[in-house]
Amino acid sequence: MHFRKLIFRRIIEVMAIFFLILTGLFLLFHLSPGDPVSRMVQPGMSAEDASMLISQLGLDQPLWLQYLYYVKNFFTGNFGISFHYGQPVIHIIGRRLPNTILLFTTSVILSAAAGVFWGKLVAWYKGRPIDTWVTILALVCHTLFLPWIALLFIWIFAYHVGWFPLNGMITPEVWINPSAGFLTKAADIGHHMLLPLLTLFIIHVGSYLLIMRSSMLETLKEDYILTARAKGLSEKRVRNRHAAPNAYLPVVTSIGLSLAFSINGGALTETVFSWPGIGRELIFAVSNNDYPLALACFLFISLVVLVANVIVDVLYAYLDPRIRY
Amino acid sequence: MALLEVENLTIAYKTRRETAIAADRVNFSLERGRSVGIVGESGCGKTTLGMALLRLLPSNGFVKKGRVTFDGMDLLSLPDTRMQRVRWKRIAMIFQAAMNAWNPVQRIGDQILEAIRTHDPKITKAEAVKQVEQLYELVEIPADRIFDFPHQYSGGMKQRAIIAMALACSPDLIIADEPTTALDVIVQDQILQKIKAIQKEKNIALIFISHDIGVVAGVCHEIMVMYRGKIVEAGRREEVFEVPVHPYTRALLSSYLTIDGVFEIRDKQSPAPPCTPAEPLSKELCGYVHLCPHASEACRSRPPQWREITPTHKVLCSLCR
């Protein structure tokens, strides 16, 4: 089937891109000034451990062999030992990645859904005051500086009003309590997640709304909208059944293009709210010259973006029959 | 009383700088089972006129004055919900072939079903599908293609499917706006024959809008020539072709290339057989005066007037005496 072939091709492409990123990172690491060995092996390590790590990572080999080791290590999940945590990097990633995916997907899905819904309505009322004001509001949301608005929220809602915890993802007391059930724990995470989520939501919803609005306005100029009206359909049906499904398509493309941008914002949000995610870990590792951790975090973030891109492509193909059939 | 009566219809567009008149004091009437063709160059207002009848003008277009009476109803003052019931049930439209009149993400069959079921909520889906199958038989598309998506159809098939959809609710009037432009000559001919046959068989009134006077003449009983927003000549097609009076009509016909050579206007003399003046309607000058080879001082100073050549053949020109 055409559709499967397309998705398959897209996956191959994404894999090729990932491989290029992997290679690029290797080259950068070796091009940059400084000794690769001292960057991968913590100074305090015992000589025995250090030489084992060096031979594991292939750092004593010629460059091309090092590259092969590097690729092999990626697929076997061996990224070395984090300086800061003193643990294998893969364990840290394993713990952080789900938290990032939770925050990232929730925020993207919620803000996209809300933005698309409101954008659809606002476009319908183009030229009326509601359109003008919502558009301006969306523009303001879109241009707010994310770390600042995050700090502001903490200051207002967590510090002054005290509705939300200042930072973190869980309250240890709740989790230590053996009687705490799944729901209690989930509610605790939800309570911590609300403010970061709100920050990301506000930053993203504006752009999704604006994109949906302009896409909808373009669609409303199309001839089949005229056909739908001429058929005697109600305005609501024209909007929801004929205009909106077509207007979704460019929005989905834009969401795909914006994922990298969203992950930037995600990393900033995680940092300000001390949300234990992989983005915060990357920024933390970079600040502390924890190279093994930083490189691995970056690779996994790229992987998240690429996988999300493939999902978006599948969604697009699902929405557009011209691709499916 | 005629099925459709258009009186003094004036349509304008608001642009950033001005209000532009797109159709100026248009008058005509159409009986059930008759067909009228509107011919004119691009931008003359013929499409606007068609859209105005269904109240589908773009948001910056509006009817400045005039009346449209359809089967006793005043279409321009009908409430929106009632107008929605007139659309397609009573007046259907065949859109330009070049337009993407089909919603690309919905199956063609579903779009036709939607038209049927909107106007007849009680009909079951199976019955409606059956109707669509009959329509497809009529327009000669295999029934197994009903639930294809638009991009799987060829240009000619899309156009035939549009005709099928136009007939879905058995309307009293069909407005066809350039239904064959951008189609190949052979396909165009097939579609025109189809439209003509169906119109005759079902006794539907037809308004046929085209830039091609040859195409219009093949389909319609009557012809109206439109120039710069005004109808400049109207009459039965034989009258217009045999005794074209308005200089623009004459230019249009004498530049029409047929397979046998240039179309020859039988009456070589420049305007016009004697005729009796009709009611003066126009206040402004003739729009064709800058291109007209016969324009006189009078044309530049006085507005043209409607003249009656025969009871069915009228022309808006000062040269006609």
Next chain:
Amino acid sequence: MPDTPAEPMVQIQGIKKTYSEDRSLFARSAQALTAIDGVSLCIEKGEVFGLVGASGSGKTTLGRLLLKLEEIDAGQIRFQGKDISGLKGAALKDFRRRVQLIPQDPYQSLNPYMSIFDTVAEPLIIHGIRSSEARRQKAAQALDAAGLSPAADFFPSYPHQLSGGQRQRAAIARAMVLSPEFVIADEPTSMLDATISFTIFKLLADLRKTQGVTLLFITHDLAAARFLCDRIAVIYKGQIVESGLSEQVINNPGSDYTRALINAQPRFSFVNQ
């Protein structure tokens, strides 16, 4: 250039052109579309040759191949006896001077950011006419010949200030300014209103008479081809189904497709002529 009187302007032998649909880096799909499938033609010096076909028949592709805007996959095109497929450098430039195009859509065929003078004079600059006085004179001549006179009035205007017919005349002036020997007119009037396109046809007929240019007229309209052309070829699905003198093709069509085409033409049998 050794120009024996019998030598045809253009000789086409068995040319083919296919397009592959996909051009991605990672996947090369096998879907191919044959646009031109073994066409052979001969266009004599000084004649107007009509190429008639429906949209998608390959007629525009054929024109582009003749103009060397695209390369043929198989076969041979000879212009004035010389194979054009290998032309490069000075030889290609010389070919460009001799062969010109009158495009389809006057609304798209002029660069909106160039004045009419710049547009018409651009080929002169490219082909090394240095003196600006000479350029002005030649451009004025070309505009006059195309019916835009006085030319000086049109020099400073931009395409959006002209009507469709005027733009098409400017495009014709640009094509004629280098006094080419062979001009391809690709549906020059399909976007124009009937009364205007008739005047363009008459202009083309005039140019052929006064400048002796050889013309390939590509059209979907058999009636227009008959009006303008000495000989006609009918193209269908990338193949020539019929060719011959215009009158002959229309009065005695030899192929079913041509017959269908003729039957589909509007007729005014109701008019007593």
Next chain:
Amino acid sequence: MNFSAETRAACNTAAAKRSYNLQRFLDGWALFYENPVGKLGVFLLACFGVMALISYIPPLIDPMYHPMTGVDPWISNATGPSAKHWLGTDNLGRDLFTQLLTGARIAFMVGISAAFMSIVFGTLIGMIAGYAGRVTDAALMRFADMIMVMPSLLVVLLLASLFGQLNIWIIVLLIALFRWPGVSRVIRSQTLSLKQRPFIDMARVAGASHMRIIFRHILPNVLPMACLYMTFRVTSAIIVEAALAFLGFGDPNTVSWGMMLQWVWKTGHMFQAPYWLLPPGICISLITLSFYLIGRAMEEVLDPRLRKEENFE
């Protein structure tokens, strides 16, 4: 064909003789300025322009107003607004108002130079990819896709960690290097549609060289779009620089708004010193808003259909 006297007269009027480009620009400006969005954007931008200009003045009045090195000798902690320090001081006793003014200068510098560079790269690459087509196009666009899926902020961070402290111009260059793909996608698709237009065929038939076609025929037609994208790129450059500075990876020798936010955050004053927390954030948000508003208004002047791929940054 006959031309009416009016048509000829119209061609002769002064307005018609004015260059088409100028005429287009003036028409566009009128349309732009009619739009309240555009007006507001221009007004805001003018305010920031004034801020950037007068930022040179305070250090001349008194060295203690120098944004980096000037310390008020009588103040050793963060204090609120006063007559001497209009917005108060930071924890070292530096004047917040002059820091804010200097921040405007840095924002303009970073924003405009990075945007300009990325527009130049993006336009050139987009035109080349669209015009050359085939393998060149596919390769360039895959490359662009690859850069596009990389979170630029995090990449620059990583580079900062590998290559050490980055100065402001390197940051500008890096931002430009990671911000061209969006531009080149748009310019490429425009070039592709231009390439279909017959005037490009006409130029080729006349024997024009590729250079001539790209720079004489395609470039003027894509330039308005490139200008539009420049406004969007300015905002994205300002935001990336501010975010870098906020995370502590800015140029330590410059004062930017992001840097101010980092100081208030890192020194733990964010709950005590709203006079320190609020102004830089408001400034960053408003300057990006002003460029964005201008871009939106320009967009409505240009053909909105050209912009299918809306950009986020």
